[in-house]
Amino acid sequence: MGERASPDVVRRMADLLRAGAAMLPERCPICGLPLFRLRSGEVVCPVHGRVYIVRDESEASKVTVQGVLEELEKFVAYRLSEAMRRAEAGQEPAAIDEIRGWLDVLERVERILGMVSVSLGEERRGEERGPSEPRRRGRR
Numbered sequence: 001m002g003e004r005a006s007p008d009v010v011r012r013m014a015d016l017l018r019a020g021a022a023m024l025p026e027r028c029p030i031c032g033l034p035l036f037r038l039r040s041g042e043v044v045c046p047v048h049g050r051v052y053i054v055r056d057e058s059e060a061s062k063v064t065v066q067g068v069l070e071e072l073e074k075f076v077a078y079r080l081s082e083a084m085r086r087a088e089a090g091q092e093p094a095a096i097d098e099i100r101g102w103l104d105v106l107e108r109v110e111r112i113l114g115m116v117s118v119s120l121g122e123e124r125r126g127e128e129r130g131p132s133e134p135r136r137r138g139r140r
Helices: 007-018 059-088 097-131
Strands: 022-027 036-038 042-044
Touching: 007 022, 036 097, 059 097
Parallel strands: none
Antiparallel strands: 022 036, 036 042
16 A cells, blocks of 8 residues: 555544445555545545546546635635624624625535536446447436
């Protein structure tokens, strides 16, 4: 194993297995430890957390966009909580307008994240079905 299995790492791997995660044949590109697929479908490294397995450049760029959007979502949530504290303390009368602005940004980020996630999910399901099975489309 890449990062020689310290007792903490072994414990985390055992915890993942007990929680129902499946050990994958793929390894973390950073430390070389086996990756695990959680019941939610998320792939994680016991040391580095969530990782993405990409199959081509198109998927890699979508995953990059998704990562950037998730970071932006965290940033917006942080700024939103700061504005809420200022509004509660009565320190800034313009805080309500700032909160409204951050909520608009958050709504847009989440909408775009949803579109990117759906797009990635459709690509992966298409690969799992193979070329002979038709692609199904749902109503939106």
